[in-house]
Amino acid sequence: MEVNEQTLRSAARPGSKDASAGRALRRRRLLSAWLFMLPLLAVNVLVILGPSVATVYYSFTEWSGIGPAEWVGLQNYTDILSDGDFWSALSHNLLWTVIFLTVPIGMGLGGAFMLSQITRFQMIFRVLFFIPYVMASVVNAAIWQNILDPDRGIGSTLALLGIPWLEGVSFFGSQALALPAVAFVDNWHWWGFVVLLFLTALQSVDKELYEAAKMDGAGRWQQFVNVTIPGIRATLVFVVLMTIIGSLLVFDYIYIITQGGPAGASEVVGTLMYKEAFARFEAGYAAALGLGMSFLSGLIVMIFIYLRRKGWEV
Amino acid sequence: MGGLSAATGGRRSQREPSKAPYYVLLVLLAIFAIGPFVVLLFNSLKTNAEIGRNPLGPPLSPVFENFPTAWSQGGFATTMVNSAILTVGTVVGVCVIAGMAAYAMARLDLPGTDVVLLYLFVASALPFQLFLVPLFFLWSSLSLTNTLLGLIIIYWAIFSPFATLLLRSYLVALPRGFEDAARVDGATELQILLRVILPLSWPGFLTIALVSGLGAWNEYFFALTFIQDNSLKPVTTSFNAFQSNFSRDWGLTSAAGIIIILPVVALFLALQRRFISGLTAGGLKG
Known part of the structure; x- marks a missing residue:
């Protein structure tokens, strides 16, 4: 185990003949890190974050769910308070x-x-x-x-x-x-x-x-x-x-x-x-x-x- | 402790209090928790006529006809398959999505891991009230309503944040030596995840599989909202429709209920510790 860590460290040391290999390794890791995060972030944005943000917009509209939404400002909120x-x-x-x-x-x-x-x-x-x-x-x-x-x-x-x-x-x-x-x-x-x-x-x-x-x-x-x-x-x-x-x-x-x-x-x-x-x-x-x-x-x-x-x- | 109190018993006027009252109360609580399931089992073995004479007691002449009748009238041949597809699809997807994300955060020095963690905490605590309405109309426009895939994607999104957090805490605790060795040998990150991390961290994966599988099997609300087609309904929503249609036939309803909970009961009794630790960790997520 120690030997392997030594190898990695020397590979990443700047100025050594393996420096460019070390940078490539780090770039590869960064790229894989974001690639590995992608499915989680994609479904989360699609199902939860995106619609949550849309809720903020639609709450200011008159909307049946189908067709265009009509901007009504705070109408829905004042309606709630008198409902x-x-x-x-x-x-x-x-x-x-x-x-x-x-x-x-x-x-x-x-x-x-x-x-x-x-x-x-x-x-x-x-x-x-x-x-x-x-x-x-x-x-x-x-x-x-x-x-x-x-x-x-x-x-x-x-x-x-x-x-x-x-x-x-x-x-x-x-x-x-x-x-x-x-x-x-x-x-x-x-x-x-x-x-x-x-x-x-x-x-x-x-x-x-x-x-x-x-x-x-x-x-x-x-x-x-x-x-x-x-x-x-x-x-x-x-x-x-x-x-x-x-x-x-x-x-x-x-x-x-x-x-x-x-x-x-x-x-x-x-x-x-x-x-x-x-x-x-x-x-x-x-x-x-x-x-x-x-x-x-x-x-x-x-x-x-x-x-x-x-x-x-x- | 017992030895200590026996040794000091001579000097202390107060005896160690008896545990008997605790046991009495705990048994009463256990009856409260389990008694209703016993009633469910009893009534699944009674004819409707016997339930009229003997509503909650043990069956005097047990019959088993309710099970085949409930199976065919409740459409379980279809709904069981739908629920199985939903559950397996959810479990596989959550394990892949959460496994990759947890590996990236625990091992690949993902920049901004703290921000992602915070986002996952918030996302796993967001109430469905916040995103349900636009999600439904987005799913309609993408033709994902009335499809099992559409529902599975929603389950992925709902169950993954918590699964990722749980799995990440598991991976952080694993020793790094093996993967570094594999990396030096030129393995890609995907190979490391599959050949090194997965075999070491299977208990973590089993826990998130159980928690998300249970969630998908029992889920009612999103299934109710997103699936109207009877041929695509899972056991929960079709059971509720069935139960309202036959609300006076508690024998049939009880047999259908037993059919639904039987797989969960079997799995729970086999893996109770893992279930309990996984679900209580889930309760502490937010």
């Missing part, structure tokens, strides 16, 4: 954010903490918790549509056992329950993933800190608050950030299960945008909605970076 459907959808995104900042993060922290305290069967629990996350969203959704079916689900099963309260309740079909019910299903597929993120972080927390806390007479809860939470702060902040952004942009489970219904009860901005573009052919308006939501999530990332620069411990 009742948008504000209703955005309020559902905010409710979604609150649910996902509490339930899966709470389950994730608790689950990861308990897993870190045991050794036997830990791997089995990890695998079991993770399974819903790797299964297709459409199948996960169908399973819960079956379990929460008003006539052939949990309600009628409990009724057979003499507990009639849930019989005939249509979780996804009721205005009041649709959004929390979809959030429940989405959380069911998500929380196990959060457990594993936290568990990875927990395993790097110094075990001696727990021992020291125990010596000082700290109970389980005090250990959790004073050792666990500070030890995984970076991951916790990351998960909170990812949750907020994910909640602003949420789409899949809602679209699969309720399509935003009934009567807009589970509509979020993501599903609204999809309908504007592909059902109402308001592509310009949809572009403005998409850009607005992307801008909002970018803004939140910026705020976090800014606070961290300012020395906040977030």
